[in-house]
Amino acid sequence: MKRRLLLTAVAGAVVAGCVTESPDGGTGTDAGVSADSDAEDDGEPADEEPSEVSLLDAFESALEDGGLENVAVESVDDRVEIEYHATGVTEDDVAAEITLIADGYTTATEQGLSSTRLEATAIEPATDETLDRFSIEIEWIDAYLSDSIEWNELLMRIAETFVTETSSEDDAVVEDGSDDETEGGDDEGGESDESEESDGNETEQIDDADTDTE
Incomplete structure (x- = not known):
């Protein structure tokens, strides 16, 4: 109510x-x-x-x-x-x-x-x-x-x-919602970091291949 x-x-x-x-x-x-x-x-x-x-x-x-x-x-x-x-x-x-x-x-x-x-x-x-x-x-x-x-x-x-x-149920909804958003943001950030690291490794491999050819 x-x-x-x-x-x-x-x-x-x-x-x-x-x-x-x-x-x-x-x-x-x-x-x-x-x-x-x-x-x-x-x-x-x-x-x-x-x-x-x-x-x-x-x-x-x-x-x-x-x-x-x-x-x-x-x-x-x-x-x-x-x-x-x-x-x-x-x-x-x-x-x-x-x-x-x-x-x-x-x-x-x-x-x-x-x-x-x-x-x-x-x-x-x-x-x-x-x-x-x-x-x-x-x-x-x-x-x-x-x-x-x-x-x-x-x-x-x-x-x-x-x-x-404010009821305890209302507080729980607010807290759960904010926690979910925070966790989601952390996951997205982690995926982005992994992607950037992967791109860096691929670039190093290409440079090594060009050096061997020369």
Whole structure:
């Protein structure tokens, strides 16, 4: 599975209208974190400020409800780390994942989650290997919540952090290809040297024959 075109994917999704702002200024997805409703289900008063644990749990549930599988959301030092199984290989798949996570992080931050950034890692379901990563700086979320930037601009900033991990299979192909070319070049060089040496011997034999005739 290779996924390398996140920036193009997000841009295409924005242009196509797949990612838009809602009339009330929120994001255009349905993955909002609902920590208040979780608190009510647990018997806690809804007017109390939700805890970090409840916000992270609600964030994780929202991502799962949005279609992500094997999601893990946790707080590490001052950042939020997320791992999840990639949903597919197309540009739309990648765009949907980043939009879903950005929406959930925005809502969690608005409800009181404290962090400096989010780091997301997509995992290949078949091999459990890392496919790609992206990050979201809290300054971008704050800028969006204060109406300093638009939702589409927020997504584009996130897209620019996208990094694809090179698989071991890809590395093997590159190494094998370069080795073959090198070996081929050495063989050709060896044949050329042998040919030149042979031509030199033939010339010496002709000169010796001319000397004997005289």
